Amino acid sequence: MTTSVDPTIMEWLKTEVVPEGLEFKPLRENRVLVRVKLEDVAKLAERFVKKLGARLSHETGVDREQSGFDIVYVYDFSNVKNLVLILEASVDRDNPIIPSVGKVTWQAVWAEREIKEFLGINVEGMPDPRHQFLPYEWPKNPETGLPSDLSLYTPATTGIIPTSANWKPIGIDPTTARSSLLPIGPYHPGVIEGQTVYVRVDGEHVIDADIKTGYHHRGIHRLIERRGYNKGVFVAERVCGICSAAHGLAYVTCAENLYDAEVPERAQYIRTLLVELNRVQSHILWIGVAADLIGWKTGFMITWGLRERVMDIIEAITGNRVNYGIWRLGGVSRDVSQELAMKARQTIPGLKEALTQLIPAVVDHPVVKARVVGVGPLTFAQAFDGGAVGPVARASNWKIDTRRDNPPHAMYDPRKISWEIVVDDHCDMLGRTLVRAKETFVSIGIVDQCLAYLEKTTGEIREKPQTIEPGSEAVGLNEAPRGELFYYMRAGGTDVADYMMPEGKHNVQGSNLLQAVRIRTPSYRNNAIIPQMLIGSALADVPIVMGSTDQCLACTDRVEVINDKTEESHTLTWEELVRMSQKRWRS
Amino acid sequence: MVDVLFTAVTMLIMVPVALFAGILYVFLFRKLSARFQWRVGPIVRMYKDLAPLLGTSRILQPLYDILKLFGKDTPVPDISRKTIFVASPYLAFLCAFLAIFFIPFPGVPLLSTMEDSLVIASYLLIGAVMFTILGAASSGSPWGAIGARRDVEIFLIYEVGFVVALFSVGLVARSLSLWEIATRPGLPMLILNPFAAVLLFLVILGKLAIKPLDMAEAEAEIVAGPFTEYGGKHLALFQLMKAFLFYDMIALFITLFLGSALSSILWLPAYIIAVIVLLFFITVIQVLHPRFQIAKGMSWYGRWVLVFGLLTAIMVLVLRFYWVV
Numbered sequence: 027m028t029t030s031v032d033p034t035i036m037e038w039l040k041t042e043v044v045p046e047g048l049e050f051k052p053l054r055e056n057r058v059l060v061r062v063k064l065e066d067v068a069k070l071a072e073r074f075v076k077k078l079g080a081r082l083s084h085e086t087g088v089d090r091e092q093s094g095f096d097i098v099y100v101y102d103f104s105n106v107k108n109l110v111l112i113l114e115a116s117v118d119r120d121n122p123i124i125p126s127v128g129k130v131t132w133q134a135v136w137a138e139r140e141i142k143e144f145l146g147i148n149v150e151g152m153p154d155p156r157h158q159f160l161p162y163e164w165p166k167n168p169e170t171g172l173p174s175d176l177s178l179y180t181p182a183t184t185g186i187i188p189t190s191a192n193w194k195p196i197g198i199d200p201t202t203a204r205s206s207l208l209p210i211g212p213y214h215p216g217v218i219e220g221q222t223v224y225v226r227v228d229g230e231h232v233i234d235a236d237i238k239t240g241y242h243h244r245g246i247h248r249l250i251e252r253r254g255y256n257k258g259v260f261v262a263e264r265v266c267g268i269c270s271a272a273h274g275l276a277y278v279t280c281a282e283n284l285y286d287a288e289v290p291e292r293a294q295y296i297r298t299l300l301v302e303l304n305r306v307q308s309h310i311l312w313i314g315v316a317a318d319l320i321g322w323k324t325g326f327m328i329t330w331g332l333r334e335r336v337m338d339i340i341e342a343i344t345g346n347r348v349n350y351g352i353w354r355l356g357g358v359s360r361d362v363s364q365e366l367a368m369k370a371r372q373t374i375p376g377l378k379e380a381l382t383q384l385i386p387a388v389v390d391h392p393v394v395k396a397r398v399v400g401v402g403p404l405t406f407a408q409a410f411d412g413g414a415v416g417p418v419a420r421a422s423n424w425k426i427d428t429r430r431d432n433p434p435h436a437m438y439d440p441r442k443i444s445w446e447i448v449v450d451d452h453c454d455m456l457g458r459t460l461v462r463a464k465e466t467f468v469s470i471g472i473v474d475q476c477l478a479y480l481e482k483t484t485g486e487i488r489e490k491p492q493t494i495e496p497g498s499e500a501v502g503l504n505e506a507p508r509g510e511l512f513y514y515m516r517a518g519g520t521d522v523a524d525y526m527m528p529e530g531k532h533n534v535q536g537s538n539l540l541q542a543v544r545i546r547t548p549s550y551r552n553n554a555i556i557p558q559m560l561i562g563s564a565l566a567d568v569p570i571v572m573g574s575t576d577q578c579l580a581c582t583d584r585v586e587v588i589n590d591k592t593e594e595s596h597t598l599t600w601e602e603l604v605r606m607s608q609k610r611w612r613s
Numbered sequence: 614m615v616d617v618l619f620t621a622v623t624m625l626i627m628v629p630v631a632l633f634a635g636i637l638y639v640f641l642f643r644k645l646s647a648r649f650q651w652r653v654g655p656i657v658r659m660y661k662d663l664a665p666l667l668g669t670s671r672i673l674q675p676l677y678d679i680l681k682l683f684g685k686d687t688p689v690p691d692i693s694r695k696t697i698f699v700a701s702p703y704l705a706f707l708c709a710f711l712a713i714f715f716i717p718f719p720g721v722p723l724l725s726t727m728e729d730s731l732v733i734a735s736y737l738l739i740g741a742v743m744f745t746i747l748g749a750a751s752s753g754s755p756w757g758a759i760g761a762r763r764d765v766e767i768f769l770i771y772e773v774g775f776v777v778a779l780f781s782v783g784l785v786a787r788s789l790s791l792w793e794i795a796t797r798p799g800l801p802m803l804i805l806n807p808f809a810a811v812l813l814f815l816v817i818l819g820k821l822a823i824k825p826l827d828m829a830e831a832e833a834e835i836v837a838g839p840f841t842e843y844g845g846k847h848l849a850l851f852q853l854m855k856a857f858l859f860y861d862m863i864a865l866f867i868t869l870f871l872g873s874a875l876s877s878i879l880w881l882p883a884y885i886i887a888v889i890v891l892l893f894f895i896t897v898i899q900v901l902h903p904r905f906q907i908a909k910g911m912s913w914y915g916r917w918v919l920v921f922g923l924l925t926a927i928m929v930l931v932l933r934f935y936w937v938v
Contacts, residue, residue: 208755214836230759230907319833321824321904327650393825393903396913565759566906569833 031058035109043078043111044070054283056432057110057501064115067099068125075131079105081426082413083503084512084546085127085137087117087145094119095147098514098544099127100501104431110501117147126152133413136554137546159240210568212241223556223572227565235560237553247543254538255281255355255494262513263349265545268311271304272506273545274353279434280502280513280543281355285492289435292485293357297436298443299476300343300350301504302469307336308507309462309469310381312573313388316459319569320397325388332384335377339370357488367481374474378467385463398455402559402571405453412555415548416509417465418575420449421457428505437476445472458574497541508575509548516541549575623721624714631713635856638863638892639675645896675856679849687845692753701748702843702850708740709857716864717792720878725791725868732789735779738861741854742768742820749839760838763907764829770911771819774918778813781806781929782869795872803870805932808924810870814894815918817862821855823895825902828910863891 031052039058040050049061062070074080083100090096095117103109117124126149128135138149139158149155211222220241226234246265250258262277263270275297282289289297310333317325337347343362344350352360362370388394404414409422419426427447429438437443448464450457494517502513518541552575559571640655647654655674659667671677689695715734717725724730746768749761782802786794794802803810819826830838837843840851867874867887874883905913 208759227759229762317903321827321831321833322902323646324650324900325903327652331651391903393905396909397903397906564906564908566828566831566834566904 031056031109035107038107039109039111043074044113046070053112053498053500054286055110056108057112057283059112059114059499061114061116064097064117064124067097067113067115068127068130070113071099071127071130071134074101074103074111075133078103080111081105081410082127082131082133082137083110083501083510084514084544085134085141086514086544086546087141087147088516088542088544089145090541092119095122095145097124097141097147100512100514102431102503104426108431110432110503112499112501122147123150124148125150128152128154131413132411132554133551136550157240159243208565210572211238214569221553223560223568225560225565225568230565232560232563232565232568235557237556239553247545250543251540255284255491255540256538258540258543259353259355260349260351262545263351263353265547266506267348268308269304269506269508269511270349271300272504272511274350275301275434275436276502276504276506276511276513278353278355278502279504280500280515282435282491283500283502284494284498284515284517287356287435287491288489290357290486290489291437292361292480292483293487294435294437295476295479296352296358296360296362296487297434298438299362299473299480300340300352301434301436302472302476303336303340303343305469305507306466306473307333307340309466310336312462312507313385313459316570316573317388317394319573320394322394325391325394328384329388332377332380335373335380339373342366342370354488355491357486359488361487362480364481364484367477371474371477371481374470374477378470381466381470385466389459389463395456397567397570398459399452401455401567402458402563402574403454404555404559408555408558412558413551414509414555415551416505416507417458417461418509418552418555420447421461422453423449423451425449426510428503428510432503434502434504443472443475455570455574506548509552511548512544512546514542514544516543620723624723627713627718627721627723630718631857631860632853635858635860636673636676638859638888639856640672641889641892642859642896642899643675645893646900649896649900675852679852679856682844682849682852683846685845687847688842690753690842693842694751694753697751698748698842699847701744701751702847702854705741705744705748706850706854706857708737708744709854709861712737712741712861713857713864715791716861716868717795717875718864719875719881719884722792725795726793727790729789730791731779731783731794734791734861734865735775738820738858738865739772739775741858745839745851745854748843749841752842754842756836756841757839759835760829760841763831763835764839766907766911767819767826767829767914770915770918771816774812774816774922775820777922777925778809778816779869781809781925784929785932791868795868795875797872801871801873806925806928808921808928810866812918812921812925813866813869814891815914815921817866817895818898819914820862821859821895823899825905826910826914827904828907831904834904863888866891 036050036052036058039060040047044060044062046062046066047060048063049059051059051061053059071082075082080101080103083102085097085099088096088098093116097115097117099113101111101113103111115124122145124141124147126134126138128138128149129151132153135152135154136158138152139154139156141147142149142152142155143158143160208225208227209222210225212220220239222238222241224236224238225232246261249261253261258281259274259277262273265273278297310329314326314329314333317323317329340350341347343366344352344360352358404412404418404422406422406424408414409419409424414422414424415426425447428434429445430447433439438445445468448461448468450461452460496517498517500515502515504511504513518539556572556575559574560568563571644654644657655671657670657672659669659671689698712734714724715727715730715737717723725734727733742764746761746764749757749764752758782794783789785802785806786797788794788797817823822830830840832838835841840848843851867884871883871887874880874887904910
């Protein structure tokens with residue numbers, strides 16, 4: 027499993043890519059950690075993205091308690107070399123200001139907004155300084171509780187006192203848009219998940235668009251940090267119900283990269299099998315949702331009926347339909363017996379045939395074609411700058427796939443499993459539909475090969491994990507059905523304060539808690555570029571364009587009541603909500 | 614006097630009959646589309662263990678849905694034009710309801726013997742849609758406004774087809790009384806002028822908002838379109854209107870093109886078969902298609918209405934001047 031970075035790449039890195047680097051540390055697989063000075067990060071981003079064609083996977087920060095913050099940039103150089111570069115810089119705790127990379131590339135904008143809210147680090151010169159998770163009109167800095175330039179409506183920066191009257195989503199001026207500003211969301215029948223897309227329409231024509239997410243932030247990062255490596259995977263699986271296998275695999279890949287992991291071959295096959303079955307059901311699900319979004323209930327019902335067959339296979343293998351719970355560090359917890367593999371494999375040809383009949387019927391339907399051709403255009407340049415991932419990027423003729431570029435700890439070796447990356451040059455809804463339809467068949471091919479291996483062999487499915495060095499870092503990448511999924515972990519044990527430990531014990535080496543885990547889901551990236559796709563389309567196409575990224579916004583929320591005169595806030599409890607509803611019905 | 618009394622009695626009987634027929638049509642439509650979509654749909658014979666709880670059959674499910682709505686709160690938005698907003702559902706319902714008296718049922722002429730019953734029926738059917746649009750436009754909701762706008766756009770197309778189809782039959786039959794048209798001797802109009810039949814069928818698709826022409830009520834795009842702000846008994850009235858409209862349109866089609874099926878009550882089985890065939894075609898079209906985007910849908914619909922409108926007009930000229938009917 028462990029491969030060290032090629033010395034020529036290290037040399038290239040030291041001389042050409044980051045000569046400014048203070049410290050070079052090769053990590054496991056193709057990851058290299060480079061420490062730089064904070065002043066250099068914007069300059070380096072410009073060089074990486076504009077000159078060398080790298081992709082910013084994610085930008086995030088780690089709170090190191092009294093030692094300040096670490097700001098972490100992860101660049102993927104797979105367009106040029108087999109390299110993932112982790113760039114780190116220290117930030118002073120008393121003066122937490124970092125230069126903005128969002129000015130250089132749009133890929134960093136949402137990440138910087140997140141850093142600002144999570145860690146209270148100010149980003150200098152960011153192109154979009156609005157709240158990411160809090161409502162736009164939220165007046166205070168969530169970290170310090172003080173009014174700050176985080177809010178658009180802080181008197182210090184804008185002179186506007188926040189009231190409900192001057193509330194506006196930015197980008198759209200309320201004086202000109204009052205009559206034609208349509209809020210699609212937070213809970214709209216078109217996209218049944220919590221987000222708001224504001225569109226300004228002229229008749230049926232969308233002339234401006236804006237997106238606001240953050241309606242159900244659950245604090246999953248923190249939940250995992252407090253649970254430790256082994257239990258964290260179960261939380262990670264619950265980030266998303268549809269691509270739970272992708273989250274499980276990305277998590278274990280990341281955690282296994284913290285130590286010298288060996289994963290048995292059989293376990294790798296089982297992992298691949300599950301992730302690909304997951305992709306098949308997710309893509310079929312998407313085709314159904316897309317059919318529903320253009321008003322075709324029949325297509326929706328029939329594709330979801332077929333999806334049940336895939337779900338049955340998953341259920342037979344793992345015992346579960348949604349969260350499989352079989353991911354373990356160093357392997358998997360459940361074997362797929364030879365008989366089960368044989369039985370499952372017998373259902374594959376029938377499934378393939380049903381899909382071969384159905385998918386062309388969906389894709390070639392004349393009215394469906396009228397609804398998808400030329401809708402929601404996204405050029406290669408827009409996709410690259412916006413940081414699109416997964417089928418959205420591949421439909422814009424960009425051949426990226428994490429399974430090839432930075433394979434997770436599963437069986438994607440082209441010498442053992444034959445598969446291909448599907449790309450399409452339509453750059454619109456049609457392209458995205460075709461990519462997903464073809465990928466379904468590629469995934470079924472992989473599933474078939476995995477089952478063929480499993481029905482012939484037996485073997486170990488799990489290796490014991492080893493001790494994790496305190497302070498070690500790792501990046502785990504995986505191709506989820508919606509695109510590249512990113513996990514970053516830093517092992518605890520060096521900076522974690524003693525208050526996290528039980529009474530009388532001190533935090534020593536070998537603590538089984540993480541200092542930080544950061545997740546960047548593919549929808550996080552694709553959602554950020556939805557407004558670009560929306561502008562210029564017809565109102566009727568808004569739901570399908572939004573749906574074309576296969577959004578996955580995780581749920582769970584609580585109700586907060588804010589009095590905007592006194593700015594007092596009070597969280598409603600469940601009992602209060604019940605009482606309110608009873609009161610309403612008795613009156 | 615006896616005639617008047619007979620008409621009055623049949624009209625009284627017709628109210629529950631038409632209501633039941635409309636509900637049954639909606640049920641058949643729902644059941645058929647459910648079967649096409651691998652679903653169960655409203656259950657005809659309830660499972661034995663659930664029968665004590667849910668009744669022996671759910672054929673009247675569309676009626677139960679409407680009754681349920683009557684029992685709910687009826688909100689009226691503050692920013693709406695309240696008088697129009699509240700009056701619209703009643704007027705729309707009234708139009709669709711009154712139309713049943715001007716369209717004959719097998720063996721029962723009702724008011725269709727009146728000289729201009731064709732004109733009156735067509736006005737009432739237009740009125741039902743007009744008041745729906747009016748209510749949506751006065752609701753103050755952007756979704757309602759967009760729904761109303763789309764409704765107007767599509768209304769402008771199918772009303773042209775509607776008028777052409779209706780009066781083509783009237784011109785050939787040399788009468789504007791639906792009963793006279795229906796009981797006219799000779800070949801049925803479906804054979805004489807099939808283009809007009811296709812044209813009226815296209816109009817039915819638009820008028821009943823059958824996919825791919827349900828842009829006005831596009832539920833995933835613009836919430837519920839014209840009905841966004843309506844709830845409670847107002848929405849129930851709109852749904853009742855829909856049931857009656859279903860009955861009206863299908864009865865009108867049969868009257869105009871398969872008139873001999875109405876001459877006697879003994880023709881009822883033939884009437885029922887015609888209804889089922891029409892419903893089957895409507896359902897197949899509904900389940901086979903996604904919704905058009907409004908601009909593309911308009912051009913598609915407009916094109917076919919225009920083509921069949923012209924063919925109908927040519928056919929009428931031929932029939933009227935060169936064919937002794």
